[in-house]
Structures are given as C-alpha cells and as structure tokens.
Amino acid sequence: MHAFSESENALSQFLIDEIFLTLGLSPTGWTRKLTGPIFSLPTRRLTQIALEFDARIETMGIQAAFEWVLPFFAKGYHAIGTEHLPTEGPLLVIANHPGTMDSILISSILPRNDLKIIAGYSPFTQRLTHLPNHLIYATSGTHARAAVVRAAIHHLTYGGTILLFPSGQLEPDPASLLGASESIETWSRSVELLLRAVPATHLVTAIVSHVLLPQFLQHPLAQYRRNPKDQQRVAEFFQTIYQMLFPKRFRPTPHLTFSEPVCAAILQQQAGKKLTPTILTQVQRLLESHLANHLHVSSAR
Numbered sequence: 432m433h434a435f436s437e438s439e440n441a442l443s444q445f446l447i448d449e450i451f452l453t454l455g456l457s458p459t460g461w462t463r464k465l466t467g468p469i470f471s472l473p474t475r476r477l478t479q480i481a482l483e484f485d486a487r488i489e490t491m492g493i494q495a496a497f498e499w500v501l502p503f504f505a506k507g508y509h510a511i512g513t514e515h516l517p518t519e520g521p522l523l524v525i526a527n528h529p530g531t532m533d534s535i536l537i538s539s540i541l542p543r544n545d546l547k548i549i550a551g552y553s554p555f556t557q558r559l560t561h562l563p564n565h566l567i568y569a570t571s572g573t574h575a576r577a578a579v580v581r582a583a584i585h586h587l588t589y590g591g592t593i594l595l596f597p598s599g600q601l602e603p604d605p606a607s608l609l610g611a612s613e614s615i616e617t618w619s620r621s622v623e624l625l626l627r628a629v630p631a632t633h634l635v636t637a638i639v640s641h642v643l644l645p646q647f648l649q650h651p652l653a654q655y656r657r658n659p660k661d662q663q664r665v666a667e668f669f670q671t672i673y674q675m676l677f678p679k680r681f682r683p684t685p686h687l688t689f690s691e692p693v694c695a696a697i698l699q700q701q702a703g704k705k706l707t708p709t710i711l712t713q714v715q716r717l718l719e720s721h722l723a724n725h726l727h728v729s730s731a732r
Contacts, residue, residue, distance in 0.1 A: 438558065439478055445555050446474040450672075453664045455656060473675035481559065488561040493546050497539035504532055504674060506682040510540060511724060512689030517633050518542045521587040522692070525622055525714075526637035527611065528596040529604035530667045533639040536685050543592040549579060569599065580624055587629040597622055601660050605722055606640040606686070607648060608663065615714050623706045626695035633692040636714050638721040641686045644670055688721040 447470045448458035456462050480503055487496040501508075516522075524541065526533055534548055550556070552568040567582045569575075583593050597618035605611035626632055647653065647666040656662045673681045690713065702709035 439475075439482065442478045442481070442555060442558060443471065443474040445558075446477060447471070449555075450474075450668055453661070453668050454652060455661065470672065473672040476675040477671065481555075485559040485561050488565070492544040493565050494539065494541060494544055497535055501535055501539045502682075503678070504535065504671070504682060506679075506684050508536060508685045508687060509725060510687040510689070511721075512691065513540055515691045516540070516542055516635065516689060517692050519590065521590050521629055521632040522592040522635065523587065523622070523625055523632050523695075524592065524594045524635045524637055525597050525618075525710075526594070527605070527615065527639060527718075528598050528600070528602045529608075529611075529639055530601070530642040530663075531671075532642040532683075532685055533596075533637075534594065536639060536642075536687055537594060537637055540687070541592065541594070545586075545591040546594060547583070547586050547591060548594045549583060549596070567593075576621075580621055583621075583625055584628045587625060587632050593625070595622065595625075601663055603659070603663070604640055604643050605638065605718060606725070607643055607645060608659070610659075611640075612715060612718060615711060615718065618711060618714070620707050622710055626698065626706065630694075630696035630699065632695045634695060634698065634710070635692045636690040636710075636717050638688045638714075638718050639685060640721065640725060641683055643667060644681060644683050647673075647681075686721070686725040688717060688724065690717050 450470055451458045451460075451462070480500065484496055484500040487499055491499070522541075522543065524537065526537055534550070538546060538548065547565055547567050549567045549569050552570050556562055556566060557568075567579055567586075569579050583595070586593060598614055599619055602614040603610040622634075626634060643663070643666055647670040648662065650666060650669050652669065653662045653665040656665055670681060670683075698709070699706060
C-alpha cells in the first residue's frame with residue numbers, strides 16, 4: 432500500500448476542510464473531528480491522482496496530462512467544433528463555468544501545450560509542482576486584477592493560449608439548471624481588454640454542459656444549502672467523492688461546443704466600440720446552438 436507523505440496528507444486534509452466549508456460547516460469544529468475521517472479515503476485517492484497528473488505535466492505536456500486525468504471524472508464526451516481550434520499563435524478561449532470539469536475537458540482537447548488558465552487561487556493547486564506554471568491566479572482587489580490582465584496580455588503577446596472563465600464564479604450547468612443565459616450577461620469586460628491589447632489574438636468561445644449528474648443535485652446535503660450556487664458546489668463535491676469511492680461509476684458525459692475562431696482585429700472592425708456586447712451576443716447564440724445540438728445528441732443515445 433502506498434505510504435502517504437506529510438505533504439500528501441496535508442493536501443488530503445485541505446480537501447476535507449474544503450468539503451466542510453462547502454457544506455457551510457466549520458473545518459475546525461466538532462463535526463469535522465467526528466466525521467472528517469469518513470472523507471479520508473476519497474480525498475487521499477484524489478490527492479494521488481492530482482500528484483500523478485502534476486508529474487505527467489512535466490513528462491507529457493499539459494494537454495496529454497489533462498487527457499490522462501479526464502477519464503477519472505468523465506465517461507467520454509461529445510464535442511463540436513474541435514476541427515477549428517488554432518494550433519499556433521495567440522489564442523484566447525472563453526467559456527462558461529458549470530464546474531471544475533470544464534477546465535479539465537477544454538484543456539484536454541485544446542491542441543496546445545502553451546496553455547495558461549486564469550483560475551481562482553487555491554492552496555491545493557499552489558502546493559503542486561508543475562500545474563502552477565500553467566495558472567494565472569485571479570485574486571480580489573483592483574491591483575491584483577490589473578496584474579492578472581497584464582500577465583494574460585504578456586502571454587498572448589508571445590503567442591500563447593489563455594483559458595478564461597469570464598464569469599469569475601460558478602455558473603449554472605445549462606443542461607440541468609436555470610440561469611445559464613442570464614449568467615453570460617454578467618461576464619467580465621476583461622475579454623475586451625485582452626483582445627484590444629493583442630489584436631492578433633484569435634478568440635474562441637466554448638460552452639460546456641452535462642457536467643453534473645442529476646442525482647447529486649438532489650443529494651440531501653446539496654438540498655440542505657439554500658443558495659443555488661452552494662447547492663451546485665455541494666453536488667460537485669459529492670459527485671467527485673463518489674467517483675473516488677467507486678471508480679468508473681458516477682461519471683457524466685459532458686457536452687462541449689467550440690465556436691469558430693475569429694481574429695480580434697477583425698472583430699474590432701466589425702464591432703467598434705461595442706466589442707463586449709457583440710461578444711456576449713455571439714456567446715448567447717453559441718449557447719442556443721449548443722443546447723439544440725446536444726439535446727439532439729442526448730435524445731439519440
């Protein structure tokens with residue numbers, strides 16, 4: 432049996448703390464002390480997968496590493512538009528954010544190893560060795576946000592790939608929850624800032640759905656939380672826990688649609704000063720197309 436190191440144990444304990452915070456409970460209270468050991472097996476398993484994934488980034492590249500890790504959480508996927516993805520040059524991919532799986536799925540498909548993902552700060556990912564080299568941590572505060580934009584512009588200027596979730600927070604899964612279209616209208620203007628700063632950038636939009644299995648949205652502990660986003664977070668946590676306890680079970684088949692790439696310079700010529708509204712309109716159209724196409728796929732299965 433694999434002997435857990437001190438650092439591995441710390442990662443596992445951090446995940447257990449996150450579970451209790453997501454449930455709205457104290458990570459240091461008596462409930463944590465009594466029930467925390469229940470989550471030890473799945474969090475240790477998840478930690479082992481994360482460390483192996485991190486090691487594979489160095490030996491295989493970021494795309495192949497994500498390809499390796501995806502089957503732990505998904506039973507295949509349905510994707511449209513992959514043939515249009517640019518293999519070189521500055522690329523900005525913007526996507527909705529219904530759960531952690533969206534970043535895994537998109538990153539496993541993008542034919543790029545120059546990927547940087549703009550993500551919320553996490554002590555868990557920060558403790559890994561190689562993944563942080565592919566992350567730009569988005570933290571609160573005006574100066575911090577400006578630093579994120581500068582880092583992304585620098586990466587695009589040198590021909591790299593940026594994956595950005597413009598909502599900046601968890602969004603409804605379009606396949607199972609209401610509000611996906613409304614959430615798009617709140618997307619950050621940072622997309623426009625990046626495109627105007629690096630006009631050679633190609634913009635690709637991605638819409639992801641079917642990342643949550645319905646039974647976990649109905650889980651009693653998910654229903655215990657009143658806020659829909661909190662319910663969604665709990666559902667995602669328990670889906671992952673069950674995946675660790677029962678490998679190859681409880682895996683959704685996510686659906687993904689990529690738009691055709693459009694050069695920022697051309698988009699600016701067409702949209703003028705209304706670049707952000709134009710982008711959001713295109714995203715809404717892609718969402719409608721995604722739901723129509725993947726509804727057909729789901730019905731045909």
